[in-house]
Amino acid sequence: MTRFVVGMVKRLLMRNCIRLAIVAGMAWPHVNAALAEDAAGSGQNPSAAPHEHTNKLIDSNDPYLLLHAHNPVDWYPWGPEAFAKAKRENKPIFLSIGYSTCFWCHVAERTIYSNPEIAKLMNQWFINVKVDSEERPDVDRIYMLAREIMTGGGGWPNNLFLTPDLKPFYAGSYFPPKDDPRAGPGFPTILAALNQAWSSDRAKLLGVGENVMTALHRLQSAMSGHGTAPVDPAAWLAKARDKLLSQFDPLQGGLADRSGTKFPNAPRLALLLTDYQLNRTPNALSSVLTTLDAIAFGGIHDQLAGGFHRYSTEPSWSVPHFEKMLYDNAQLLQLYSTAFQLAKKPLYREIALETARYLAKDMMAPEGGFYTARDAQLDGAEGAGYLWTHGEIVSILGAKEAERFLSVYGLTPLPRSDVPDIAHPQSVNGEPPAILRLRVPIDQTLKDVGFNDTAGMLAAFASDRAALMAVREKRPQPARDEKMVVALNGLTIAALAESGRILDQPEFVGWAKAAADRLWSLAFNQRTGTLQHEVFRGQAQTDGFLQDYASLGSAFMALLDVTGEKIWQKRAAELADQMLGRFGRPDGSFLTTHTENGVLIAIGDEGDLEMPSGTSMAIDLLLRLYKASSEARHLTAATNAVRQLSGEFQDRPGAWASAITTLNRFPLPSSRESAAVANATTGINPPGDLRELASADHVQVAASVKSVPDGDAIVVTVRVDDNFHINANPASYDFLIPTALEFKGVKPANVEYPKSVRFTSRFAPEGLDVYEGSIAIVATFPKGSLQGIDAIQGAVTAQACTKLICLPPSTLPISIAVKEK
Structure with missing residues (x-):
């Protein structure tokens, strides 16, 4: 859907966009010449003193922002101080979004932001704002969408220039730090060009900002206006499975990509495993097993320490991007455990055990909880801490054992990039470093060394791997991002709890419980009911997002399933109540960020990408709670969310793999069961046939016709049951369904809706315009326009809501006998 909307608005932007070729300096050669001379003499970082400069990021408590606290750039954190300064000085904002383990973010910090000459230009012409994408995923998402609209590309660092009112x-x-024919115009050139444009042609830049905002609003409307479809999770699962299998690489596993890059795509693999569990589709299981084998054998799998790197840069999984992310490792732990449960392959058990122990050793805080990531680079060189040469292995294992070891493990050379500004791992005695992986085809490797199964073969070489690992641990280590993000910890807690059950490893469950207890004590405020997004250096900070509440709640329910301890259900229910109050929309959908978080525009989730979305995890939490407690409020909220997204699930089920998986693992009860539960637990009386509750059960309409001086008027009386309300016309927000009166075959001259009242609740603290009790809608018709008509047919559309839930909207028919007026 995003691609469709982006394509739809490109023509709009093209009229006002400043092209990169213009920015390259065609209009300002004298500026470019001077900047090139300055850059040539400045070096990478002329500053000799380690802390010669200190900026406002020093007061932050975020590891990525602190990395930039001593840049000569006058960085500000995202917030009102920077925005007020931009407006006061009438300067544009340079917004730079990255994260601690982002390779190119480190390159930029070294080559651009540490350069005093470039920093001088940034400080003179712009207000400079740094954002950690993991601390403020809401800010990152909006401006990533804006960049995709403007350029067609994404990724980090995500750098944008904004008007003082934050429009990109x-x-x-x-x-790059200077003009380069391969990399494009240098940053000083771009700064100078945009500064001159801001001074001399500001209206054009402001026009681009308005066009981008128009595009974002259209995207918002498209994402909230996807329509509904019959709720059929089994059909969605089958459709998603068939689509994913059509994209499967039968030789090397994974989902094929035109670029050759391969990500684990854990949510999609989990969907295929669920399909096999429920439907026994052979290709679903074999595709997952082929992929898990290829990942386990490849360079994306850390063959010595365990755990997995971020993704493979080529199709064979041999050459990874070396970041190690908590969310990847948590999901792959769960996948290998579940695959072992289904396929009984000893290799998968060993990989799962190894991955959990890697998490405990390298990513777990001493007091409990899990860090976010391990960096890809060392001193600017990608993968430097993980690479080996043939000579190094011989020197450690000895010639004979090294020959035996290297008959099982191969060394894949790390491709050398000619892109400027990239450091490369150094050769050792003239030998280029390489990536360790298992030799394939694995059947031939097993035959060559005389083993029957892969797990047994790997066990035989455990001492060799330990010897290499002991040497590797003495090397400088890539940096670790030690903030604990609640949503990512939720994934990890659930994975450890469930893998501990499957593999009979109580220790794993203990690690999960320790993390859950620590986050509950540090990140959740029991007095206010608020959950914070992250913990760093023992301090909880940043208001939690939908994904945080939902992920931690689902993790608590996983602990309930494994331990039977009711405290986890109690905590999960508290989080669910807060989640519904803070992020639930009246139509049943979810906001992803709290309405007071200061983002430019609110956009809902667009699917499950590298991990489950907040919306999918919210549905998972609600259905787990309903399964455990049979409380109707959880079922109603889940059902409403599914109904709102049913059109999306029908059209793009593969993009919502986690939601589809949940809906098949925890099926929605039938309409008859739902109504019976509602009657038993909430006191809301269901209709006599026990069909699904709808707005028509709490809204009644009646109509009459009367003469008025200039014609006729039809008065429609709408009665709303106590404790319910319906949206006013116009509704307070585009995504709400207004109360509306329409007629068939005739058109009134005017429809007058009554004055609304203001309604506030936890899901709408800013207030909504609604109707309560009995109201009248008056439609007037010109004199004589109803002559010859026996009766008029019409309908009122309304959606009934309480303080906690919204029922499905109803269309309430009316029939008016005109001749009887």
């Missing part, structure tokens, strides 16, 4: 007018990723 120029965007890109990594900018």
Whole structure:
């Protein structure tokens, strides 16, 4: 859907966009010449003193922002101080979004932001704002969408230039420190060009900002206006399975990508495993097993320490991007455990055990909880901490054992990039470093060394791997991002709890419980009911997002399933109540960020990408709670969310793999069961046939016709049951369904809706315009326009809501006998 809307608005932007070729300096050669001379003499970082500069990021408590606290750039964190300064000085904002383990973010910090000459230009012409994408995923998402609209590309660093009111007018990723024919115009050139444009042609930049905002609003409308479809999770699962299998690489596993890059795509693999569990589709299981084998054998799998790198840069899984992310490892732990449960392959048990122990050793805080990521680079060189040469292995294992070891493990050379500004791992005695992986085809490797199964073969080489690992641990280590993000910890807690049950490893469950208890004590405020997004250095900070509440709640329910301890259900229910109050929309859908978080525009989730979305995890939490307690409020909220997204699930089930998986693992009860539960637990009386509750059960209409001086008027009386309300016309927000009166075959001259009242609740603290009790809608018709008509047919559309839930909207028919007036 995003691609469709982006394509739809490109023509709109093209009229006002400043092209990169213009920015390259065609209009300002004298500026470019001077900047090139300055850059040539400045070096990478002329500053000799380690802390010669200190900016406002020093007061933050975020590891990524602190990395930039001593840049000569006058960085500000995202917030009102920077925005007020931009407005006061009438300067554009340079917004740079990255994260601690982002390779190109480190390159930019070294080559651009540490350069005093470039920093001088940034400080003179712009207000500079740094954002950690993991601390503020809401800000990152909006401006990533803006960049995709403007350039067609994404990724980090995500750099944009904004008007003082935060509207983007120029965007890109990594900018080189000087003009380069391969990499494009240098950052000083771009700064000078945009500064001159701001001074001399500001209206054009402001126009681009307005066009981008128009595009974002259209995207918002498209994402909230996807329509509904019959709720059929089994059909959605089958459709998603068939689509994913059509994209499967039968030789090397994974989902094929035109670029050759391969990500684990854990949510989609989990969907295929669920399909096999429920439907025994042979290809679903074999595709997952082929992929898990290929990942386990490849360089994306850390063959010595365990755990997995971020993704493979080529199709064979041999050459990874070396970041190690908590969410990847948590999901792959769960996948290998579940695959072992289904396929009984000893290799999968060993990989799962190894991955859990890697998490405990390298990513777990001493007091409990899990860190976010391990960096890809060391001193600017990608993968430097993980690479080996043939000579190094011989020197450690000895010639004979090294020959035996290297008959099982191969060394894949790390491709050397000619892109400027990239450091490369150093050769050892003239030998280029390489990536360790298992040799394939694995059947031939087993035959060559005389083993019957892979797990047994790997066990035989455990001492060799330990010897290499002991040497590797003495090397400098890539940096670790030690903030604990609640949503990512939720994934990890659930994975450890469930893998501990499957593999009979109580220790794993203990690690999960320790993390859950620590996050509950640090990140959740029991007095206010608020959950914080992250913990760093023992301090909880940043208001939690939908994904945080939902992920931690689902993790608590996983602990309930494994331990039987009711405290986890109690905590999960508290989080669910807060989640519904803070992020639930009246139509049943979810906001992803709290309405007071200061983002430019609120956009809902668009699917399950590298991990389950907040919306999918919210549905999972609600259905788990309903299964455990049979409380109707949880079922109603889940059902409403599914109904709102049913059109999306029908059209793009593969994009919502986690939601579809949940809906098949925890099926929605039938309409008859739902109504019976509602009657038993909430006191809301269901209709006599026990069909699904709808707005028509709490809204009644009646109509009459009367003469008025200039014609006729039809008065429609709408009665709303106590404790319910319906939306006013116009509704307070585009995504709400207004109360509306329509007629068939005739058109009134005017429809007058009554004055609304203001309604506030936890899901709408800013207030909504609604109707309560009995109201009248008056439609007037010109004199003589109803002559010859016996009766008029019409309908009122309304959606009934309480303080906690909204029922499905209803269309309430009316029939007016005109001749009887």
